[in-house]
Amino acid sequence: MSTLLLAVSRRTFLQVSLTASGGLLLVPTVLGVAAAADGPVAPPNPLGINLRIEPDNRVFIGAPSPEIGQGVKTSLPMIIAEELDADWALVTVEQLPLGIDFSGAEPRWIYGSQGAGGSTSIPDAWAELRQIGAQARWLMRQAAATRWNVPADSVATRDSHVLHADGRRLPYGELVAAAALLSLPAEPVPMKSRDEYRIIGRPQRVVDANDIVTGRARYGIDVHEPGAYTAVLLRCPYFDGDIASFDDQAARAVPGVRAVVVVPGPKPGEPITMNLATGIAVVADDTWSALKGRAALKVEWTRGPFAGESSAALDRQCDELLSRTGQIVRDDGDFAAARAGAARTIQARYRQPFVSHAPLEPQNAFVHVMADRARVIGPLQQPAGASRAVNLATGIPRPAITVEMTRVGGGFGRRLTNDFVAEAALISKATSWPIKLVWTRDEDLQHDFYRPFGHHELIATLDASNRVTGWTHRLASASKYYRRANVPPEGLWEAELYPDDFPARLVPNYRLEWHSVQSGIARGSWRAPAHTANAFVVQSFLDEIAVATGQDALALRLAMLGEDRVFDYAQHGGPKFSTARLRTVLERVATAIGWGRTMPRGRGLGLAAHFTFGGYAAHAVEVEVSPQGALTIHRVICAIDCGQPVNPLGISAQMQGGTIDGLSTALNLEITIRDGRVEQNNFDSYALATMAQMPKDVEVLIVDSAESPSGCGEMGIPTAAPALTNAIHAACGVRIRNLPIRAQLAAAFNPAT
């Protein structure tokens, strides 16, 4: 076997070898870059994939990132296949397990950073994946040229074959043995130009679709390992409550129940590093026996330090906080002077509720803790975090913990934490059995890391010609950085306000102020964190300014964006923010929906545009509100600029799904608190929208671009809600400042009822 190392970039090398079966294996290796030992932090030059070309010409591409529905198992391999000039029909995509090499002084990623979150998979991998594919193609051309005894630059490639001008052609598979012996250039090899793309930018369907529609796709919950028992947990519903007493006699008497195990939660106030709540696990032969055993448990809970907490009390806390001055996190110009000299001041208060992730596949994990090692299989969004959770729960060293990822039934940020893996590990350790832990929906809705709740106060100052001269955004919220190690109190705001977001630097006097809401409910990242809240209030407030000053809402936005500029953007999704790209998506949706046309009575149009994690998105919505306050969404158009589109079919899927998620959440969804616990417990009280409640179509406009691609899993959400509520105002004059919308329209039109 020969092994060659070829530089892909300064830190990345491609290892080329022959497999035992005679295939050519290309594995990128990140040398000298530590896999984050603490926290899901990507190395500076992440990639991760491997590529295998078999003698029969099939191509196998290993997908490092978990597939949670965002489409990376399709789109990342497309990038390699493009530069390889592979026939996409011959490509098979395989999920790679977690790969961390612990043999050196520092742990190292074997397949590159593995995780999903922040829409980073594509932008992180773009440059390296292209170069890996290009180098593999270079090897094929060299091998064919040597075989034919012609110059390498006289041969071309197409659809997994090398071609000669005289008509000769060789499949890649026949060249793998020769390719493995070649010497490789030290410098990166040339890559295709955009006009040569045959896979990137063309619609490709989800690679696992056949397995999905036939029921063969394997999710975490489908894992049935030999000898495994099923566990379900009854967790304390009160934030930081505990077990006062319990009686498990009846539970143990249920046929099939094998054990009842107390699973301690974190101590009040301490960082949450493993599981979220104290609970009692029932371990049984199958799920139904475990559920019956759980139902037979008799438990008295202590109500913990937050027993008095309620949604109404949190609203009062926000009112009180916003009556004072908080932490100033950005202060451009002199807002007080602008206010003193303003011809007019406009002010509005908005409220965002807690919401839950509620992925349709409930949390679950298989963990087998053995004497000196452990095995994990699960629907994981951050597999390295799963390894850490098992290490914390059991003390087993991380090199002795193996982690396999299944397909994931949705994440939306919920599976960034591995609390459910820690629970399974604790139960397996206590019983010494292989354990498959399955959450039920009530536990999922009551024990989430919820999207933060907050009250926002917006103040704008205007001069005599109605130009915005000053802007203040005051936010009182429960930061998603809840009980995280290494986040000081003065840094909590950083997860809630992004100082470089629109309209920073477009308004001379600009101020951001934050107040920390104290609450016992756990919070975390929910698809497009902070952007969902801030885009709603900023885009709603722009509309309020336009209405109050008699300006057109599109014209006001374009005037504030002003001439095309590129600003530095220091938060996630930077380093740059282009006003031109935001303007373009806004204009695209406005044109498509016929902005400015005269609307029939009861109908209205709404717009919103926002920059989210490197992508630019806008929505235009047309609604009708009946005299009784019934809402119909007639048309939804969104535009996305996520740089070079990799898979248009996947991008439009993400934008459609993000739009539906944004609309469903804005219309109906809220997690409320009473007596220090969550009130919702299934999809009747937490009513995700059904197909009938959603628009029949979501039209997606993809901006063609040669810019380096961003992800698109989160960009479809932030602007959907404000475009909807702006349209509602245009249709009927009711301004929605408090989400969810629910019965507010009916109440506005039927005040007596």
Added chain:
Amino acid sequence: MSTRFTVNGVERDFAGDGEMPLLWYLRDHARLTGTKFGCGGGFCGACTVQVDGVAQRSCLLPVKAVAGRSVRTIEGLAGSGLHAVQKAWLEEDVAQCGYCQAGQIMAVVALLERNPDPAPADIDSITNLCRCGTYVRIRRAIARAARELSK
């Protein structure tokens, strides 16, 4: 007392607890895991199967209730080739995470078997939840499958 019924044409005889929801029988005992657990309360429809041709939420249906009846799951849908609804799902690239899709497909197959030319209101009668928001493509796939089946 055991419960006898068929699943995808195969005779089954279950000697366990007749109160066990069909969902858990299918997943844990028959190891037909294409039928999914989503909510356990009959709200989401991820567990949709057909019982004597009628779409049912298997998470609330005790095994004893299907005695003598014929159950069809996603695994039993394709014959020598994929069912027209499955094909339409591929053509329209419906799935994102894919978790709810087996239930969606089973609900749509039952709808089209009962009503080959569904009006929009009939399509709206499908209340299966999709957390990824694939509804737009589900509508298109239903229309495509209906066209295909009516040929």
